[in-house]
Amino acid sequence: xxxxxxxxxxxxxxxxxxxxxxxxxxxxxxxxxxxxxxxxxxxxxxxxxxxxxxxxxxxxxxxxxxxxxxxxxxxxxxxxxxxxxxxxxxxxxxxxxxxxxxxxxxxxxxxxxxxxxxxxxxxxxxxxxxxxxxxxxxxxxxxxxxxxxxxxxxxxxxxxxxxx
Ligand code: MG
Numbered sequence: 277x278x279x280x281x282x283x284x285x286x287x288x289x290x291x292x293x294x295x296x297x298x299x300x301x302x303x304x305x306x307x308x309x310x311x312x313x314x315x316x317x318x319x320x321x322x323x324x325x326x327x328x329x330x331x332x333x334x335x336x337x338x339x340x341x342x343x344x345x346x347x348x349x350x351x352x353x354x355x356x357x358x359x360x361x362x363x364x365x366x367x368x369x370x371x372x373x374x375x376x377x378x379x380x381x382x383x384x385x386x387x388x389x390x391x392x393x394x395x396x397x398x399x400x401x402x403x404x405x406x407x408x409x410x411x412x413x414x415x416x417x418x419x420x421x422x423x424x425x426x427x428x429x430x431x432x433x434x435x436x437x438x439x440x
Contacts, residue, residue, distance in 0.1 A: 288328025303394030320355035
């Protein structure tokens with residue numbers, strides 16, 4: 277049994293529906309948009325997927341287990357606080373985030389201009405340099421619920437490295 281391999285990888289996936297009149301938070305950044313994400317928290321679907329990737333690498337369950345959406349403590353919470361807590365869980369288990377890669381599927385608005393700010397924001401919360409955080413934006417060519425602009429889907433991968 278190779279229990280001393282100094283790396284752990286995890287993946288995360290999340291979807292939120294959009295609705296008019298809500299603020300849109302994505303990748304820790306406020307996006308100028310007529311719609312935002314329906315959620316118990318601030319609805320930052322990119323951070324939620326990233327949290328799940330890190331929790332997956334730790335084999336510590338998922339974001340719903342740690343921050344239940346029926347718990348008033350997390351109502352409307354800034355998802356950056358959830359990511360900070362998850363990063364702290366990793367550190368307390370002896371791991372640090374080596375890098376993360378996030379793919380955001382959203383039909384509108386165009387989020388490409390926000391990507392650099394997302395990278396620096398997420399890296400800052402994780403305590404790592406922005407060159408270790410990748411954010412990629414895509415549409416789904418008008419196919420499916422993303423293509424109909426009904427919601428946003430995000431996939432994230434995180435690699436953890438042992439602090440030892
Ligand atoms: Mg979510």
